[in-house]
Amino acid sequence: xxxxxxxxxxxxxxxxxxxxxxxxxxxxxxxxxxxxxxxxxxxxxxxxxxxxxxxxxxxxxxxxxxxxxxxxxxxxxxxxxxxxxxxxxxxxxxxxxxxxxxxxxxxxxxxxxxxxxxxxxxxxxxxxxxxxxxxxxxxxxxxxxxxxxxxxxxxxxxxxxxxxxxxxxxxxxxxxxxxxxxxxxxxxxxxxxxxxxxxxxxxxxxxxxxxxxxxxxxxxxxxxxxxxxxxxxxxxxxxxxxxxxxxxxxxxxxxxxxxxxxxxxxxxxxxxxxxxxxxxxxxxxxxxxxxxxxxxxxxxxxxxxxxxxxxxxxxxxxxxxxxxxxxxxxxxxxxxxxxxxxxxxxxxxxxxxxxxxxxxxxxxxxxxxxxxxxxxxxxxxxxxx
Ligand SMILES: *[C@@H]1O[C@H](CO)[C@@H](O)[C@H](O)[C@H]1NC(C)=O
Ligand SMILES: *[C@@H]1O[C@H](CO)[C@@H](O)[C@H](O)[C@H]1NC(C)=O
Ligand SMILES: *[C@@H]1O[C@H](CO)[C@@H](O)[C@H](O)[C@H]1NC(C)=O
Ligand SMILES: *[C@@H]1O[C@H](CO)[C@@H](O)[C@H](O)[C@H]1NC(C)=O
Numbered sequence: 001x002x003x004x005x006x007x008x009x010x011x012x013x014x015x016x017x018x019x020x021x022x023x024x025x026x027x028x029x030x031x032x033x034x035x036x037x038x039x040x041x042x043x044x045x046x047x048x049x050x051x052x053x054x055x056x057x058x059x060x061x062x063x064x065x066x067x068x069x070x071x072x073x074x075x076x077x078x079x080x081x082x083x084x085x086x087x088x089x090x091x092x093x094x095x096x097x098x099x100x101x102x103x104x105x106x107x108x109x110x111x112x113x114x115x116x117x118x119x120x121x122x123x124x125x126x127x128x129x130x131x132x133x134x135x136x137x138x139x140x141x142x143x144x145x146x147x148x149x150x151x152x153x154x155x156x157x158x159x160x161x162x163x164x165x166x167x168x169x170x171x172x173x174x175x176x177x178x179x180x181x182x183x184x185x186x187x188x189x190x191x192x193x194x195x196x197x198x199x200x201x202x203x204x205x206x207x208x209x210x211x212x213x214x215x216x217x218x219x220x221x222x223x224x225x226x227x228x229x230x231x232x233x234x235x236x237x238x239x240x241x242x243x244x245x246x247x248x249x250x251x252x253x254x255x256x257x258x259x260x261x262x263x264x265x266x267x268x269x270x271x272x273x274x275x276x277x278x279x280x281x282x283x284x285x286x287x288x289x290x291x292x293x294x295x296x297x298x299x300x301x302x303x304x305x306x307x308x309x310x311x312x313x314x315x316x317x318x319x320x321x322x323x324x325x326x327x328x329x330x331x332x333x334x335x336x337x338x339x340x341x342x343x344x345x346x347x348x349x350x351x352x353x354x355x356x357x358x359x360x361x362x363x364x365x366x367x368x369x370x371x372x373x374x375x376x377x378x379x380x381x382x383x384x385x
Contacts, residue, residue, distance in 0.1 A: 015160055019171045020191035021222045022284040024139070024256045026061025026105065028230050031201070031260025035067035035116055038085040039093055042104075046097050048263035052271055055102060057280050059259060061139050061171070062097050063105030064090075066116045078131055079108075079119050094136040105139030106132055110155035110176070111146035120146055122155060125162040133166035142190075144176040152180040156189050173227070173256070183216040187224035192256055199229035201237030203371060206246045207327065211302050213253060214311075217290040220254055226290065227256050234261030234270035244353065245325060245373040247273050251283035252291040252311050252323050252375070278352040279375060287316040291323065294340065302327050308334040308365070312341050315377075321352075324365055324374045332368040337361070338378065345382035352377055 027045045029037050046062045049055040068090070070080045081090045088096075094104045108128055109120035121128040121142070132140060142159055144152075156174055163170045174190035176182055177197055186193030195216055196209040213228035220226045231250065233243040250257060259274060291313035301307050305328020313321050320341055326332040338347055338361050350357045352375045359381070365374055 014188035015164075015172065015190060015223070017164065017169055017172070017191070019169060019223075020225060022286065022288060023225045023254050024061055024171060024173070024192065024258065025058040025280075025284075026063055026103070026139075026257075027059060027259040027263060028063040028065055028105070028141070030065035031199075031230055031232055031235060032262045037064065037067060039088060042093055043096055045263040046100055046102050048266065049102060050100055052263075052266065052275070054259075054271075054275060057275060057277060058284055059257070059274075060101070061103050061105050061258070063107070063139060063141060063258065065107045065141065066114050066143070067118060068107065069118050071118060073119050073124075077124065077127055079124075079128055090135040090137065094138075098136065103138035104136070105141060105171070105173075106135075106137045107141045107143065108159075109143040109145050110152070110159065111144065112148060113146040115143055115145035121159060122147070122150070125158045126165070129159065129162035129166050129170075132170065133163075133168040136168075137170060139171040139173065141173040141175055144179065152176050152182065153185060156185075160189050175227075178212065183219035183226060186226075187219060187221070191223065192225040192227040194227045194229060196228050199232060201232040201235040203238055203242050206232065206238070206242070207302055210249050210253070211299055213255065214293055214297075217253070217292045220288070220290040222286075222288040225254055225256060228253070230256070230258040230260045231274075232260055233273050234259070234266060239371065240269060240273075241369060241372045243270070243273055245371060247276075248279055248323055248353075248373045248375045249311070249325065251279045252313055252321060254283060254288065254290045257283055276352065278350070278355075278377065282313065282315070282321050282352075282375070282377075285313075285315045287314060289314055291321070295336075296327075305329060305370075308332060308336075310336060318380065320378045322363065322376045322378060324363070324368065324376075326368045326370060326372050329370040331370070332365065334365045334368070336363040336365070338363070341378070343378055343380045343382075345380070347381055348379040350377045350379075351375070
């Protein structure tokens with residue numbers, strides 16, 4: 001293309017910060033602590049990510065949510081970190097986390113106020129992006145309250161551009177609750193975009209968010225991900241099997257894996273879900289494809305649980321992963337023929353929770369209990385695919 005044509009047809013500004021080549025992993029204060037936060041909460045979360053081994057598995061972002069600042073900007077128009085909650089400032093917390101090998105995230109809002117009534121960044125994008133960068137922040141979650149009904153496309157790109165102008169690599173997590181089709185413009189704007197309302201610590205909330213998010217698989221890929229909201233695993237509102245399902249499905253669909261429980265009191269059983277390296281490997285697979293539904297895909301089936309709900313995803317190197325979910329309340333028996341996903345002949349089938357390995361051309365599931373999932377990694381043994 002000639003220079004002149006380039007000038008006329010130069011692409012719209014798009015995000016190109018090199019981040020989020022796989023979905024982000026870490027911890028965020030909101031689901032457990034809400035507004036009851038302070039520096040100690042984040043120090044403990046960071047220490048625990050290290051001590052439990054979770055950071056080595058990829059959970060590296062420690063993210064502050066709402067309620068970290070004073071209610072008013074200072075005389076220079078800058079947001080001021082609450083000095084009681086953060087006696088060493090955000091900079092002090094960033095140093096603490098960076099020194100132990102982790103990264104720090106912060107929160108703001110593309111409106112006049114945050115959801116809890118703290119200063120929002122609408123109209124202050126440059127000032128606030130500069131503050132975040134000067135505090136050595138690595139991640140921004142950008143919410144949608146008090147947005148004055150201004151279109152998202154007038155509110156989210158300005159913060160993208162302000163973050164870019166700081167020259168600091170800052171992961172940009174768009175949180176506008178699936179309004180105004182963020183899957184369409186999300187990839188040019190941020191590293192992830194919420195596709196749904198907020199999750200709550202209940203089976204039905206998790207199910208609805210998972211279902212809604214699955215409709216936008218084709219928009220996700222390296223650099224930009226659909227976000228059905230953060231994990232509730234370990235917060236107490238679901239059974240162990242339900243949390244295994246929640247975690248497995250988030251991994252399958254390349255959702256961000258942001259832990260939301262109290263890291264200070266995390267149980268061994270919660271840890272045994274969050275630290276499943278085989279499941280995490282599906283989420284962090286470099287091919288970066290979001291799993292898609294191939295059986296029992298209607299919302300009516302999620303409600304009734306009448307049929308097995310099957311998702312499949314291709315992985316780098318030619319393997320595939322399959323999840324079989326029982327949304328119902330009975331013990332499910334189901335057979336899945338691997339030719340349905342183009343695998344002919346015998347394949348090695350690994351159950352990623354029990355670790356059992358078998359060679360077969362079909363998956364037979366018997367007695368899959370209510371609200372439970374099976375996840376398999378399939379390696380074809382035949383040469384013809
Ligand atoms: C800013 O955007 C430009 C152009 O897309 C890109 O090359 C650069 O890496 C970005 N910088 C940061 C810090 O995100
Ligand atoms: C920090 O917050 C935690 C969690 O809300 C609370 O238990 C603790 O007492 C607080 N610490 C200080 C020094 O305020
Ligand atoms: C997202 O945008 C990048 C360029 O920034 C592009 O390479 C990639 O294909 C896009 N992903 C999807 C799923 O459209
Ligand atoms: C389902 O199977 C489990 C064992 O896997 C058994 O304990 C339970 O009683 C069964 N429930 C029903 C409704 O058959």
